[in-house]
Amino acid sequence: MYIYIYIYQILGFGWRKKLILPLFVDAGFWRVEMGGSYEKIKKNGDVGGDACCDPSEETDPVNRTKGKKLWKKVKYELIGYHSLPAYLKDNEYILNHYRAEWPLAHILRSVFLLHNETGNVWTHLIGFFLFLGLSIYTAQNIPIVDDLHPLQRLANRLPNPFSIWGSNGAEAGLLGEDGGTGPITRWPFFAFLGGAMFCLLASSACHLLSCHSRHLSYVMLRLDYAGIAALITASFYPPVYYSFMCNPFFCRLYLATITALGLATILFSLLPVFQKPEFRPVRASLFFGMGLSGAAPVAHKLILFRHRPEALVTTGYELLMGALYGVGALIYATRVPERWRPGKFDLAGHSHQLFHVLVVAGAFAHYRAGLVYLEWRDAEGC
Ligand SMILES: [Zn+2]
Numbered sequence: 001m002y003i004y005i006y007i008y009q010i011l012g013f014g015w016r017k018k019l020i021l022p023l024f025v026d027a028g029f030w031r032v033e034m035g036g037s038y039e040k041i042k043k044n045g046d047v048g049g050d051a052c053c054d055p056s057e058e059t060d061p062v063n064r065t066k067g068k069k070l071w072k073k074v075k076y077e078l079i080g081y082h083s084l085p086a087y088l089k090d091n092e093y094i095l096n097h098y099r100a101e102w103p104l105a106h107i108l109r110s111v112f113l114l115h116n117e118t119g120n121v122w123t124h125l126i127g128f129f130l131f132l133g134l135s136i137y138t139a140q141n142i143p144i145v146d147d148l149h150p151l152q153r154l155a156n157r158l159p160n161p162f163s164i165w166g167s168n169g170a171e172a173g174l175l176g177e178d179g180g181t182g183p184i185t186r187w188p189f190f191a192f193l194g195g196a197m198f199c200l201l202a203s204s205a206c207h208l209l210s211c212h213s214r215h216l217s218y219v220m221l222r223l224d225y226a227g228i229a230a231l232i233t234a235s236f237y238p239p240v241y242y243s244f245m246c247n248p249f250f251c252r253l254y255l256a257t258i259t260a261l262g263l264a265t266i267l268f269s270l271l272p273v274f275q276k277p278e279f280r281p282v283r284a285s286l287f288f289g290m291g292l293s294g295a296a297p298v299a300h301k302l303i304l305f306r307h308r309p310e311a312l313v314t315t316g317y318e319l320l321m322g323a324l325y326g327v328g329a330l331i332y333a334t335r336v337p338e339r340w341r342p343g344k345f346d347l348a349g350h351s352h353q354l355f356h357v358l359v360v361a362g363a364f365a366h367y368r369a370g371l372v373y374l375e376w377r378d379a380e381g382c
Helices: 062-077 104-112 117-139 152-157 169-174 187-209 214-244 246-269 277-292 294-303 311-332 349-381
Strands: 003-010 016-023 031-033 036-042
Touching: 003 349, 016 031, 016 187, 031 062, 062 311, 104 187, 117 187, 117 349, 187 349, 214 277, 214 311, 214 349, 246 277, 277 311, 294 311, 311 349
Parallel strands: 003 031
Antiparallel strands: 003 016, 031 036
16 A cells, blocks of 8 residues: 655745655555644544554565654654644744654754754853853953952951852951952852853753653753743842942842742742743743842942942943843744744744844843953952
């Protein structure tokens, strides 16, 4: 009996390819349609023939080998939105080039293949390596305690569990013991870099692996949400710490508040309902609200240091970061531009890719602000 493999693929940019493969495998009837989705029709009684379904059941060794090869090839074709299992249906304006329930090895190799998640994976994977490089570069080139303040070497040798380079004048300032200049602790700055790297790597892994199975999709999406909450939370640490290191009450109040908000968001995101497509605006609003809560410490900083150029420069970077994240959240929630031309942005240019690029750009603006804070507080302390 003939088996027809019917592949009808739309390859993204307006041209179509239609391929019909007759096979001599006495196995059943399989059809691949609209971007390569497969379905067995034989069992539904659409065509006559034997009720066999898997080419591996073929008794002729030659035909069985052919069947297996074709089965492997066909099974891991990219498929269309309407052929996806329900848990993978997220954006109805992206019509084709989906992977669905591939084996893990195939999914890992697909990082180098072209599908509708390739751009999402690489935008944040490149962002991760960018921030890894920035972390290494900054750690190697940032002025260390002894470079700036040789006279304070002794004090800097004192143990301090919260400081990467040991205790210093700023910690003393935070504790209200010393209002003089001194090199400051770096942990808030590197906490931000760590949060950014965690977010970007978790997001990249989520986009690569979620199509494997319902269970892995659930786990990876939680990791993705946790990464976003971690990035937003960690983004507060440098501005809050370095702005209010001489006001321990407000410093601790703002740090505790944003940390509690971040943890609450992570816990809320554990609810299964959180990932439903109709909750996209809720997700966007929640993360946007977390970011917006940064307005309070920034406004407070401007009141305290309105005559300081460093305060104005860092506020400029923070406004830029907020604008980039805000536009990103808006694009994410509205799914522009693919909603205007469904299927035309499947591979490149859809809203999630734009959102990813804006997140990396926003985090980079924040990194620049962090450098200004370090320079300012290194030079002046409290
Ligand atoms: Zn993403």
